[in-house]
Amino acid sequence: MGESQRSAPAAPEGVDVEKPSAARIYDWYLGGDQNWAIDREFGKRAVQLFPPIRDSTRQNRAFLGRLVKAALDAGIRQFLDLGSGVPTVGNVHELVREHLPEGERATVVYVDYEPVAAAHATVLLERDGSTEWAGLVHADLRDTDAVLRHRTTTELIDFDQPVCLLMIAVLHFVGDEDKPGEIVARYRNKLAPGSWLGISHATDENVSAEDAAALHEFADSYARTSNPMWVRQSADIEPWFGGWPLIEPGLVSVADWRSEATLSPAGQRARPFGICGVAERPR
Ligand SMILES: C[S@@+](CC[C@H](N)C(=O)[O-])C[C@H]1O[C@@H](n2cnc3c(N)ncnc32)[C@H](O)[C@@H]1O
Known part of the structure; x- marks a missing residue:
């Protein structure tokens, strides 16, 4: 949608x-x-x-x-999506609905502390009739008890069965x-054998000094937002998997994780800045 066609949505309560x-x-x-205008202004500057x-x-x-598709193929039927964001195309519950074998049931819990993300996810789930198997927890993921003990989480997730933690x-x-x-670790320890932990993160590993400087300037600009940002490397991120074996292809660019797509020149340019890995709790 072009900028001129965009109509600013009404801000839900609590939105700054x-x-x-x-x-x-x-x-x-x-x-x-x-x-909102404030986000778009920030975004344009960030793109520069x-x-x-x-x-x-x-x-x-x-x-x-x-x-999500790989986790479903592996038989996982529960998804806990921390920092799920404003729902956009290809939300986890939509992917689940698309790829789940007919007649099977799966559950999805979204978690975000941002009021727009939370309000919009709630409306979307109600509108598309998914509330029986998908829900939203409006909480700060750092408060693990608030997330794990929330009624929506306990109703939709059976922690004795494998979960895909996103x-x-x-x-x-x-x-x-x-x-x-x-x-x-507090989330990981809650998960049953056969669970997956998927993480992606901004990184300046394997980039030129010039590109690293641009990424850091970009990340530093988030200090002005509600969400200051940190850039890390694989040595910081790998311990978060707690020794669980990384499934193939290991810790790689988000563009390369089980992808056969050919990247455009712009895609190649973006490729080094997002690192990801998925690990499975041994059975
Ligand atoms: C860049 S978006 C990513 C959205 C989605 N996970 C994706 O990858 O497409 C980051 C999201 O994490 C949320 N977030 C950041 N810190 C959080 C926290 N401490 N607790 C809950 N949500 C958080 C933000 O509000 C935002 O919606």
């Missing part, structure tokens, strides 16, 4: 439209309409600072799609002072 938010900026990168961001975002989203493009909004490794 004076400060850009990562969820709404991400929605703008992806071409969605759940963003770091031109690969929109391709990088699309690659991340495509990785999420391939991961932490996709969210942990770069959790600062070192919050000890992301300990947070991830």
Whole structure:
């Protein structure tokens, strides 16, 4: 949709439209309409600072799609999506509906602390009649008890059965002072054997000094938003899998995880900036 056709949605209660938010900026990168002028202004400036961001975002989203399909193919029927974002095309419950074998049941719990993401997900689930098997927890993922003990979580997720835990493009909004490794461990420890943990994250590994500087300037600009951002490398991220074996192809670019797509020149340019991995709790 072009900028001129865009009609600003009414802001749900609690939404700060004076400060850009990562969820709404991400929605703008992806071409969605759940963003306000403040988010779009920030996004345009961010694209100037770091031109690969929109391709990088699309690659991340495509990785999420391939991961959900792979988890379903592996027999996992429960998804806990932390930092799920403003619903856009290819949400986890839509992917599940598309790929789940006929006659089978799966459940999805979305978690986000951003009011627009939470409100929009709730409306979407009600509108498409998915509330019996998919729900939204409006909470801060750092508060693991609030997420894990929430009624929606306990009603939809049986932690004695395998879960696909998704932490996709969210942990770069959790600062070192919050000890992301300990947070991830609290979720990991809750999961049954056969569960999967999928993580993607912004990285400056294997990029030129010039590209690293551009990415850092971009990430630093998020200090002005509700979500300051951290750039990390595989040595920071790999321990979060707690020694669970990484499934093939290991810790790689989001563009490369089980993808056969040929990248455009812009896609190649974006490729190094998103790293991902998926690990399975040994049975
Ligand atoms: C870049 S978006 C990623 C959305 C989706 N996971 C994806 O990859 O397409 C990051 C999301 O994480 C959410 N988020 C960031 N920190 C969070 C926290 N501490 N608790 C819950 N959600 C958080 C933001 O509100 C935003 O919606």
